[in-house]
Amino acid sequence: MEQEEQQMSIITLVEKQKxxxxxxxxxxxxxxxxxVHEDILIKHRLVKGESVDxxxxxxxxxxxxxxxxxxxxxxxxxxxxxxxxxxxxKLKESGYEPPIIEWVIEKLASQNYLNDEEFAKMxxxxxxxxxxxxxxxxxxxxxxxxxxxxxxxxxxxxxxxEDEIAGAMKLAQTKWKQTSGELFDKKRKTAAFLMRRxxxxxxxxxxxxxxxxxxxxxxxxxxxxxxxD
Numbered sequence: 001m002e003q004e005e006q007q008m009s010i011i012t013l014v015e016k017q018k019x020x021x022x023x024x025x026x027x028x029x030x031x032x033x034x035x036v037h038e039d040i041l042i043k044h045r046l047v048k049g050e051s052v053d054x055x056x057x058x059x060x061x062x063x064x065x066x067x068x069x070x071x072x073x074x075x076x077x078x079x080x081x082x083x084x085x086x087x088x089x090k091l092k093e094s095g096y097e098p099p100i101i102e103w104v105i106e107k108l109a110s111q112n113y114l115n116d117e118e119f120a121k122m123x124x125x126x127x128x129x130x131x132x133x134x135x136x137x138x139x140x141x142x143x144x145x146x147x148x149x150x151x152x153x154x155x156x157x158x159x160x161x162e163d164e165i166a167g168a169m170k171l172a173q174t175k176w177k178q179t180s181g182e183l184f185d186k187k188r189k190t191a192a193f194l195m196r197r198x199x200x201x202x203x204x205x206x207x208x209x210x211x212x213x214x215x216x217x218x219x220x221x222x223x224x225x226x227x228x229d
């Protein structure tokens with residue numbers, strides 16, 4: 001009993017920080033002890049006159065750490081969408097422990113702020129339409145972001161082929177105009193350019209067939225392994 005009394009501390013001051021938005025300094029037994037976010041302050045009812053013991057302190061510190069990680073993750077998502085794997089890596093690089101990271105990921109997923117399936121679709125649509133990249137390159141990017149292979153496969157299956165061909169055609173038209181030489185050279189250089197942008201052989205063949213006055217499907221069929229980067 002005496003040991004428990006010695007471990008108890010009294011909150012003698014709760015002071016709002018001047019610069020830290022929604023943050024408060026907590027003083028125990030007339031001395032500064034720690035600072036917490038407003039949400040943690042309310043959750044643990046940290047008001048003047050309340051007593052806290054060592055177990056209370058441990059829970060407060062853990063909740064504060066979780067809240068800090070959560071707020072950091074929210075700011076990252078606010079700047080741009082992230083995959084779960086990306087967010088885990090960023091939190092790990094910031095020094096958060098695995099249990100804290102998993103808690104944040106699960107909370108964000110439950111709130112639908114984090115959804116790898118939606119992320120894969122959004123990323124694919126953006127790359128195919130806005131950035132005019134082919135599915136091979138988009139697939140590689142999603143894999144690098146740690147998206148599950150089944151979700152990557154699903155995203156590839158749902159690509160609008162007309163959008164992909166339209167993007168390839170626009171790039172090809174520009175490249176074609178900039179390329180000098182005989183017809184075969186123009187086709188070869190334009191095809192190589194499109195393949196580097198991640199377009200499949202089928203898309204490249206179709207686009208070149210539309211660009212050229214000669215039917216390229218018969219004399220210039222492109223395969224995915226025709227060009228090595």
